[in-house]
Amino acid sequence: MKKSEYMVDAIGFLDEDLLQEAEEARFSGAPKENRRVYSRPMRIAALTASAAVLIFGAFLFPRFFLRMGNQAGTQSQEAVLTQAPAAAEQKSETENGGALLTQGARTQETAGEAAEDIDGYSAEEAGPEEAAAEEAVPADAAAAGEVQENSVSASAPALDFWPGEETVSFEGKVYRPALPEEAEAAWKAWETFPDEPSGTVSGTGSELDGADVFASEDNPDAILINLEGKLYIFFLKQ
């Protein structure tokens, strides 16, 4: 008998408990197909990876999406907060502008009607009180026109009527104060109000002398005289 065969025989006499331990594991263990596939380090690595995936899936992944959602929500909120006031402001300005324009137009109409009413009376026919009212009404109408003026240009002075009858000279031409009914139409025709004065009045001998004059190509038969913040319309004297 060879030594190795002798060894095989000796192993045949192994203690019963050792054999039972091995055979119990053989019969009660997991299916060997499952155990033979991976070594222990590989199984540990696979379990660790599975646990990591589960943790990521159960904890981090929803947080990631929540964060993304929050970011998107914040951005949307910021966009709304940024854009909404601007839009509201724009809308408000538009509405206010439209309202002012409407109000100005109505006031202008009112001023026109008032002027027409006044026009129905003459200073000669009316009494001293009514004559005083005649002077006062154009002032109100001018105040009403101021609203329209402001809505068009904030820098435009207030429109008023020159109470006197003297004429003024500007660029060699003579101008007379406009009547109220003339002023209304002239003012409507005045589409643009120049930013800088075109020159100054001269040769009047009154307080109008040296006042700034605004001329416009839109209305060549009229000038605006600015005196102490008030505008007076004068027409070319025929």
Add this chain to the structure above:
Amino acid sequence: MQLLEDEAIVELYFARKQEAITHTQNKFGRYLLKIAMNVLSSMPDSEECVNDTYLRAWNAIPPQRPNMLSTFLGRITRNLSIDRLRRQRAAKRSSRYETSETDQEGNVVTMMGAGYDLSLNELEECLPGESAPEGGFSDEVGEALDAKELGKTISEYLRTISEEARRLFIYRYYDMESLKESAALAGVSEAKAKTLLFRTRQGLKAYLEKEGWNL
């Protein structure tokens, strides 16, 4: 057929009921055939060994009352298979009992007893001392007694190593499973099984030397 617990099957043996054989075959037939095939690599011889196992069990129980039928029956099958292989080899003394040979086309042809021979080759390095004399040991009775003592010493050594290595050793050298099958049964990779078995063999050799086994 329902699988009975070991105790119930043993009771059938004690009651001398032939269903004991049927239940044994039903529960352990494939396992015993696997052990025989590991040694003999021959289905007819293995089936014959398994049938002989049932007869041996019938004769042994009673009076014996095994705690675990699988190890009891497996040991019988293992010894019967090894004895059968040795008898066949001794009778024929032919080169066809080599582990393998090549056919005319160069293909490796596995021969009878291949699994047994592979285990044998690996175990040879465990034994300290010079090789056995040509023709083997002369005193067969003395051999058997020594083998039993050596088996106890090996058992002592196996208790000093890990359960994983211990189980692997038993699957490979007691049940004579292939390396791949042993690794699968122990739940380790084939490479790790090979490493563990090598260390176990080296450790066993050192242990046997320390215990005075110098064959």
